[in-house]
Amino acid sequence: MKRFEGSVVAITGAAGGLGSQIAEAFRAEGARVSCTDIRKPDSVDPADLWTVGNIVQTSDANAFVESTRERFGALHVLVNCAGAVGRSMVHAIEDDDWDRVVGVNLTATFKCTRAALKIMRSQEGGVIVNVASQAGVRVQPNMAHYSASKAAVLQFTKSVALEYAPKIRCNSVTPGLIETPLVRQAWIEFANQVGITFEEARAQRLSVIPLQRFQTAQNVSDGILFLASKEACTITGTNLDVSAGELIPR
Ligand SMILES: NC(=O)c1ccc[n+]([C@@H]2O[C@H](COP(=O)([O-])OP(=O)(O)OC[C@H]3O[C@@H](n4cnc5c(N)ncnc54)[C@H](O)[C@@H]3O)[C@@H](O)[C@H]2O)c1
Structure with a gap:
């Protein structure tokens, strides 16, 4: 039996380089996959549910998660992968750019998680995996909005893990450069x-x-599938660093 046979997995940012690989990896392991992104790729797997929307908006985040339950009857795994990068020194970050980066990386993660928790609580189980970044731990110049939002995702992950144990697990991964x-x-x-x-x-x-x-996108999706799997049943509130050692304290 495949590892995610019978599981329903919802993935944000599923049109992106990493999100599409995560969808493919879960599909290959037998999951039914629900994808969302602000744009739909030209070619998609017909078995997947596709929702196009801006998940920074509460209505779109809710619609994505709710439509997953309507189509597949449950939601076992949520992967918050949608992300946005900005490159600028702090004094030059425009309000719109700050809102865009923090909005996609942090606010959308919160909104999709909130919507998923309603379902996961009612079904008394579920797993959430958030895609953070090594930049949320190891500060780099010219990306304070990106670093701050990814650091917040790491902390948000721990809050969710603590509040919703023992039924629901929540962890993160920190890719380095793909x-x-x-x-x-x-x-x-x-x-x-x-x-x-x-x-x-x-x-x-x-x-x-x-x-x-x-890393390759597959290296990162390997870590995400592990955290979502039964093999990780004792793991919650933690971060799996998949950055090839960049976060080793020096
Ligand atoms: N590529 C890397 O080297 C790297 C490194 C560390 C972390 N990450 C993280 O991995 C995740 C995926 O990155 P990627 O490399 O695949 O980038 P990507 O740009 O290919 O994918 C991100 C996806 O998010 C979608 N998105 C953006 N705003 C959205 C919104 N408001 N609503 C819905 N969808 C939205 C985009 O359309 C895009 O398809 C991001 O969270 C990123 O921060 C990437």
Whole structure:
């Protein structure tokens, strides 16, 4: 029997690089999958439920979670993966940019969690996994709104775990850098700015990672599936660091 046979899994940010991989991984393990994002990919698995919406809005967050229960009759796992990045020093962050980053990373996580808890409480069980970031622990320049919102997600995870034990578990993961086309583009820009090559920029970033590798989306989804699985039944209120060692205190 597959690990998530009979489970209903709801995933936010499911059109994104990581969210789509998480959906695929749960599907491959037998789960029925409910996806939401602000945009729908051109091609989706016909077995999935797809809801398009802005989950920073209470109505869209509620509609996503409620439609999952209506279609599949339950909600066993919620993965809060939707996220937004901003790059700016604090003095230059515009109100709109602050609201956008904090809104998607923190407020939408709260709103989807709140909606899911109503169902999970009534069915007396459930698991929530929040996608935070190593930037929520190890501060980096030019992303205070991103770092602050991800740090808040780590703390929010613990609050939920404590309040809803023993029936409901809640944990987080902290990815480091996943080498996506967007990330590679950022290195090209950085390399051009400081007058080094792309390879030098990539090598500089790699040199501070103890395991000397970037993660793949699958590395991160492996951690998320573990936290959502029965094998993690004694784990709640914790963070699984999947950043290849970037968070080892030094
Ligand atoms: N890529 C990395 O290196 C990395 C590292 C650490 C943490 N993370 C975290 O992983 C998660 C996924 O990142 P990704 O790399 O797949 O990025 P991504 O941009 O590909 O995916 C994020 C998804 O969230 C969706 N989204 C944004 N605002 C939304 C809203 N208001 N309502 C609904 N959906 C919304 C976007 O449309 C997008 O599809 C994020 O939380 C991110 O912070 C990523």
